[in-house]
Amino acid sequence: MGLRLKYNLVLVLACLLGIAAATVLSYVFVQRSAVEDVKQNIRLLRGNALAVRSYTLNHVEPLLEDDSDILFLPETVTAFAARTVFDTFRGSFPEYSYKESALDPTNPADRPDARERAMIEQFRADPELDQIASVLDTGAGRELTMAFPITITQEGCLRCHSTPEAAPPAMIDLYGPANGFGWQLGETVGAQFISAPMTLVEARARDARLMLIGGLALVFLLVFVMTNLLLGRMVLTPVRRMSALAEKVSLGDFSVPEYRKPGRDEISSLSASFNRMRRSLERAMSMIDG
Ligand code: HEC
Incomplete structure (x- = not known):
């Protein structure tokens, strides 16, 4: 199961629980x-x-x-x-x-x-x-x-x-x-x-309940869309690129260009470390070959 699916399943579950609790409470x-x-x-x-x-x-x-x-x-x-x-x-x-x-x-x-x-x-x-x-x-x-x-x-x-x-x-x-x-x-x-x-x-009372639950559903929808966009841009896309790169490098293909994710977060520093590791590996291989 992919990260996105796992994350979304947990998020949807939390939303459903939240809306159910709000419905019961608001009803009472x-x-x-x-x-x-x-x-x-x-x-x-x-x-x-x-x-x-x-x-x-x-x-x-x-x-x-x-x-x-x-x-x-x-x-x-x-x-x-x-x-x-x-x-x-x-x-x-x-x-x-x-x-x-x-x-x-x-x-x-x-x-x-x-x-x-x-x-x-x-x-x-x-x-x-x-x-x-x-x-x-x-x-x-x-x-x-x-x-x-x-x-x-x-x-x-x-x-x-x-x-x-x-x-x-x-x-x-x-x-x-x-x-x-x-x-x-x-x-x-x-x-x-x-x-x-x-x-x-x-x-x-029915109108007030509908407004409350509708508002809550709207907030959850916004959270869903925005966190999914963020997850894709900040984590999933860079990780997927690095994983494809690592795949090629591990097969000895050093011709692919390096990938450095801009920014200073954990994924950016992982991409930098990976590039360093790749250069060391390349040097070690050329020494063996030489
Ligand atoms: C001057 C006479 C008189 C006095 C004093 C009086 N009542 Fe009545 N009461 C009546 C009459 C006549 C009716 C019926 C009225 C109608 O046609 O609805 C009535 C009706 C009622 C009713 C409605 C049920 C029923 O019997 O038809 C209640 C309850 C009641 N009175 C309570 C009281 C209370 C409590 C007091 C004291 C604060 C009081 N009354 C003082 C004459 C009186």
């Missing part, structure tokens, strides 16, 4: 950072929903408190406000969704599906758990859903969610006395579910 890191991006989007949306809740509770609801016997406006309810604001937001970003579910909801539309119910049960079983993230493959692409527990931490919530007798009569007229009661202080009654699409960040 880029994918992780894509998921982190989506999670951050969801946290922002949640922060906004919490702000809407707090605004409704502290600024809107007190305005109607005095009339609550005769008038009940769902617009003053935190859950209603958060959902309605999000529905408006979905006008521009339809692929996002927001839901506040409770195991025993005031509004039947807030009943959890099987997947949501399992997550709520998980929160109820583990009070330390403050979020769950899960990825679902919907028909239109992958979607990340994050769930956050809703725990009753304020006495004020119990006015409407403890017993039908304690709740504003006008609210009972609207929602009925059957659902959304019996909640306890400190109890996790439900969860917020916010979903965001992963298609966009995944496409961006």
